[in-house]
Amino acid sequence: MLEPTDNRSGxxxxxxxxxxTPVEVRERLAxxxxxxxxxxxxxxxxxxxxxxxxxxxxxRVELYAAHxxxxxxxxxxxxxxxxxxxFKLQPEHAEALVLYNLDSAEAARHLFRVVSGLDSMxxxxxxxxxxxxxxxxxxxxxxxxxxxxxxxxxxxxxxGKKVRNETTIQRGSTSVxxxxxxxxxxxxxxxxxxxxxxxxxxxxxxxxQSLLSRGAKSVIVSNRSYDKAVELAAEMKGTALKFDEWExxxxxxxxxxxxxxxxxxxxxxxxxxxxxxxxxxxxxLLIDIAVxxxxxxxxxxxxxxxxxxxxxxxxxxxxxxRERERQLIACERIIEEQLEKFGFVxxxxxxxxxxxxx
Amino acid sequence: xxxxxxxxxxxxxxFVSAVVQALLALKSGAWKQGRAQLMLMALGFALQTGFIYFxxxxxxxxxxxxLSDILVxxxxxxxxxxxxxGSAFRLSLLGVFxxxxxSIMQIMALVGGFAPYKPKGQINAxxxxxxxxxxxxxxxxxxxxxxxVMYLVQERMLKRHxxxxxxxxxxxxxxxxxxxxxxxxxxxxxxxxxxxISFALQTSVSNPKLVFSWVVxxxxxxxxxxxxxxFTSPRKTAxxxxxxxxxxxxxxxxxxxx
Numbered sequence: 001m002l003e004p005t006d007n008r009s010g011x012x013x014x015x016x017x018x019x020x021t022p023v024e025v026r027e028r029l030a031x032x033x034x035x036x037x038x039x040x041x042x043x044x045x046x047x048x049x050x051x052x053x054x055x056x057x058x059x060r061v062e063l064y065a066a067h068x069x070x071x072x073x074x075x076x077x078x079x080x081x082x083x084x085x086x087f088k089l090q091p092e093h094a095e096a097l098v099l100y101n102l103d104s105a106e107a108a109r110h111l112f113r114v115v116s117g118l119d120s121m122x123x124x125x126x127x128x129x130x131x132x133x134x135x136x137x138x139x140x141x142x143x144x145x146x147x148x149x150x151x152x153x154x155x156x157x158x159x160g161k162k163v164r165n166e167t168t169i170q171r172g173s174t175s176v177x178x179x180x181x182x183x184x185x186x187x188x189x190x191x192x193x194x195x196x197x198x199x200x201x202x203x204x205x206x207x208x209q210s211l212l213s214r215g216a217k218s219v220i221v222s223n224r225s226y227d228k229a230v231e232l233a234a235e236m237k238g239t240a241l242k243f244d245e246w247e248x249x250x251x252x253x254x255x256x257x258x259x260x261x262x263x264x265x266x267x268x269x270x271x272x273x274x275x276x277x278x279x280x281x282x283x284x285l286l287i288d289i290a291v292x293x294x295x296x297x298x299x300x301x302x303x304x305x306x307x308x309x310x311x312x313x314x315x316x317x318x319x320x321x322r323e324r325e326r327q328l329i330a331c332e333r334i335i336e337e338q339l340e341k342f343g344f345v346x347x348x349x350x351x352x353x354x355x356x357x358x
Numbered sequence: 359x360x361x362x363x364x365x366x367x368x369x370x371x372x373f374v375s376a377v378v379q380a381l382l383a384l385k386s387g388a389w390k391q392g393r394a395q396l397m398l399m400a401l402g403f404a405l406q407t408g409f410i411y412f413x414x415x416x417x418x419x420x421x422x423x424x425l426s427d428i429l430v431x432x433x434x435x436x437x438x439x440x441x442x443x444g445s446a447f448r449l450s451l452l453g454v455f456x457x458x459x460x461s462i463m464q465i466m467a468l469v470g471g472f473a474p475y476k477p478k479g480q481i482n483a484x485x486x487x488x489x490x491x492x493x494x495x496x497x498x499x500x501x502x503x504x505x506x507v508m509y510l511v512q513e514r515m516l517k518r519h520x521x522x523x524x525x526x527x528x529x530x531x532x533x534x535x536x537x538x539x540x541x542x543x544x545x546x547x548x549x550x551x552x553x554x555i556s557f558a559l560q561t562s563v564s565n566p567k568l569v570f571s572w573v574v575x576x577x578x579x580x581x582x583x584x585x586x587x588x589f590t591s592p593r594k595t596a597x598x599x600x601x602x603x604x605x606x607x608x609x610x611x612x613x614x615x616x
Contacts, residue, residue: 095398306517316521
């Protein structure tokens with residue numbers, strides 16, 4: 001068991017995130033990217049403060065600072081007042097503001113968890129690592145960091161990498177969109193992958209966007225309402241196709257995402273058998289998001305065809321989440337070991353992991 | 359026990375530890391495109407090369423005459439091609455599938471034993487080249503077989519929605535299908551060269567070694583045409599690459615006892 005040491009007594013973190021604060025409040029307290037350098041300087045310029053880093057993402061706003069005030073409570077109060085004043089919060093909003101106030105070892109532990117993706121909405125997601133890096137670089141470039149925060153953030157990046165390298169916290173897909181990408185990547189080289197949307201529902205749009213963001217070559221949109229197909233195709237820099245024409249291009253695409261509202265099967269085995277002959281057995285991935293289903297399940301029996309319906313996708317995403325949760329203990333253990341190694345805690349007694357919330 | 363055999367035992371143990379390391383890493387979910395795996399394969403290859411060198415010194419020629427020697431030479435060629443092909447095709451996990459086959463072949467060689475060769479007069483470089491190229495061709499067929507197994511495993515997981523573990527480590531099935539084709543073509547090309555050399559050597563057409571080599575050549579020529587013309591699905595061609603390797607494997611035993 002680990003016990004905090006007091007060798008980082010000047011380190012504080014004040015913040016809010018998606019767990020403590022609803023989006024209506026978070027959006028009011030977010031620092032626009034262009035204003036972060038100025039905010040970093042303002043925090044550093046507060047009485048008794050020496051260093052600062054401002055992390056502002058859609059899910060969190062956190063101020064990390066090193067100070068020479070008599071206690072951490074003074075530091076927390078000063079940072080809270082800064083936020084209230086900076087965002088010109090009305091007294092009732094300021095009163096209702098819920099922040100977590102962390103000192104030394106707790107602040108370091110929190111940052112290590114954030115960088116490792118353990119505090120993220122999607123457990124183990126990797127985007128936050130880049131966001132923290134960018135926040136630190138902004139502070140570094142403006143000269144707002146010093147010995148304490150430089151060391152802390154370098155340690156945090158080391159811990160983040162260690163957690164990702166030594167566990168499988170980021171493995172597996174946790175959303176239907178990312179499952180679709182994973183599957184497409186295991187069937188085709190994504191860079192050569194042509195995607196077709198049959199029906200322009202919200203979830204198929206999400207899947208197609210995920211595929212495009214990971215490098216899919218092109219997208220074709222076919223929808224009963226041609227105008228909607230044109231609109232969606234324009235949004236994704238793809239091609240729109242009239243609904244009675246989609247069958248003619250089936251053999252040219254590698255991934256089909258179907259989400260029509262038809263009450264019967266739209267894609268049948270005999271169609272796909274013909275398509276596979278034309279494709280010279282080039283594999284085909286079918287993602288059927290529609291309920292009732294668009295694709296006859298017998299299609300999965302055809303060689304080289306891989307069919308996933310919404311339940312199959314959801315089951316994979318659920319398993320991905322469970323797998324990440326199973327990794328959580330190993331990740332926390334690595335973080336505790338690193339806290340001890342970097343001298344934030346000593347290996348005796350016990351420590352509380354919870355936040356001090358004001 | 360000779361020093362060459364000790365080297366072979368060490369090489370075999372290295373490949374077995376590569377298998378164990380990979381299985382443990384996969385089981386714990388901590389498998390990465392591993393440096394440890396690569397190091398073990400490289401060490402195994404170095405030890406194999408040492409064995410072939412010392413064995414060559416012992417028998418006074420390229421050690422490719424007895425079944426045990428042939429098995430080791432093919433195992434060596436498989437690892438050589440693994441380093442050349444694995445990185446070119448970005449076939450992650452190929453080592454995991456290669457190491458067990460190499461270990462089995464070397465264990466069979468060790469069990470079979472290494473008898474001294476009959477004294478040989480003048481060494482004909484063309485004969486040695488013919489044998490070496492033919493065995494490297496067999497190694498290419500062996501790698502096609504291994505890649506075929508990888509394809510079938512990945513294909514089965516995709517069909518049955520078994521997403522997890524190995525699934526994330528294996529390459530896309532389209533890439534595996536094209537790797538099988540390239541390996542079969544490479545093996546066929548090398549075997550054609552080896553057989554071409556046999557013409558230069560004016561070997562008798564009824565020589566059993568040559569007859570079996572032509573049978574193997576014909577089999578892979580057919581498989582290659584089926585793949586090239588897309589007469590069969592990639593799944594069936596993967597099966598052909600896997601089952602097809604049985605013939606060259608059996609032919610090795612026959613030709614060394616003929």
